Amino acid sequence: MSAEEEVTRIGKKLEKMIDKKECDHASAVDILKVLKEQRMRLEVLQKTRIGMIVNNFRKASTNDEVITLSKSLIKSWKKLLPADQSTAKNSSSKPSTDGSGDHAEKANSEKSSTSEPSTPTAAPKQTSFPLKAADTTDSVRLKCRELLLNALKVEDPPEGAGDPDEIAVAIEDCIFAEFGNTEMKYKSRVRSRIANLKDKKNPQLRENVLCGYILPEKMAKMTAEEMASEDMKKLRAKLTKEAINDHQMATTSGTKTDLLKCGRCLKRNCTYNQVQTRSADEPMTTFVFCNECGHRWKFC
Numbered sequence: 001m002s003a004e005e006e007v008t009r010i011g012k013k014l015e016k017m018i019d020k021k022e023c024d025h026a027s028a029v030d031i032l033k034v035l036k037e038q039r040m041r042l043e044v045l046q047k048t049r050i051g052m053i054v055n056n057f058r059k060a061s062t063n064d065e066v067i068t069l070s071k072s073l074i075k076s077w078k079k080l081l082p083a084d085q086s087t088a089k090n091s092s093s094k095p096s097t098d099g100s101g102d103h104a105e106k107a108n109s110e111k112s113s114t115s116e117p118s119t120p121t122a123a124p125k126q127t128s129f130p131l132k133a134a135d136t137t138d139s140v141r142l143k144c145r146e147l148l149l150n151a152l153k154v155e156d157p158p159e160g161a162g163d164p165d166e167i168a169v170a171i172e173d174c175i176f177a178e179f180g181n182t183e184m185k186y187k188s189r190v191r192s193r194i195a196n197l198k199d200k201k202n203p204q205l206r207e208n209v210l211c212g213y214i215l216p217e218k219m220a221k222m223t224a225e226e227m228a229s230e231d232m233k234k235l236r237a238k239l240t241k242e243a244i245n246d247h248q249m250a251t252t253s254g255t256k257t258d259l260l261k262c263g264r265c266l267k268r269n270c271t272y273n274q275v276q277t278r279s280a281d282e283p284m285t286t287f288v289f290c291n292e293c294g295h296r297w298k299f300c
Contacts, residue, residue: 003038010035010050124297151179152197152206158207171209192224202232270288273289
């Protein structure tokens with residue numbers, strides 16, 4: 001049996017235990033120890049999504065040893081993340097709200113005796129491990145987290161996607177950390193994230209956030225231009241260029257001529273301007289304006 005098949009088999013066992021909500025702790029510990037002995041590779045992590053399964057199993061368990069072993073596995077797999085993502089997460093991490101606060105101190109004291117060293121191998125492109133954020137009871141913040149979660153949820157999540165709930169919490173927490181309150185600027189920032197994540201014409205943004213290509217810290221601070229789809233960016237660039245050309249024409253007195261004929265009204269009452277839109281060694285571009293119907297065109 002290959003490593004991928006073995007990890008998949010173990011993952012199915014853990015999912016059955018989660019669904020039944022009844023766990024034989026001794027069996028669970030044995031399964032996690034077998035999983036820890038597996039030589040984990042990037043491809044296996046991505047295809048089996050075992051990281052998310054173990055994390056969900058940890059949340060569902062109340063046994064200290066199961067929680068400690070699960071955390072140890074997740075910590076060792078986190079070392080497979082890219083160096084730049086790991087650094088970004090460590091520099092912006094906050095107190096965890098993963099529901100294991102009551103066990104944290106005891107788990108840390110037992111980690112040295114239960115965890116085994118693991119050797120980092122290749123680095124994956126995305127992460128599906130728990131993100132850390134501060135807990136809150138503020139009704140406004142909780143509502144914003146709920147709206148962000150709804151914007152992130154999809155019926156068919158992409159391969160390797162993280163937990164939308166944890167990502168939404170992390171994005172909101174980063175926004176709140178920047179403003180320190182839930183006033184107008186905070187709400188405006190949250191609304192812009194929600195609108196862009198729900199944009200049906202820009203599904204790539206939501207997929208990048210779910211797969212970890214865009215970290216919550218970056219998503220919390222991105223401008224509207226940065227979040228826009230590629231088509232929207234091209235359209236904005238085109239409109240900006242046209243606006244610049246129109247401004248140049250407006251500030252330059254045109255030359256009237258009857259040598260040019262309007263293609264719309266077929267009259268010869270026109271005004272033209274010449275603007276250097278290309279490099280200096282290229283000829284100037286002639287822009288023509290019909291004084292009769294207002295039609296503009298570029299004359300080559």
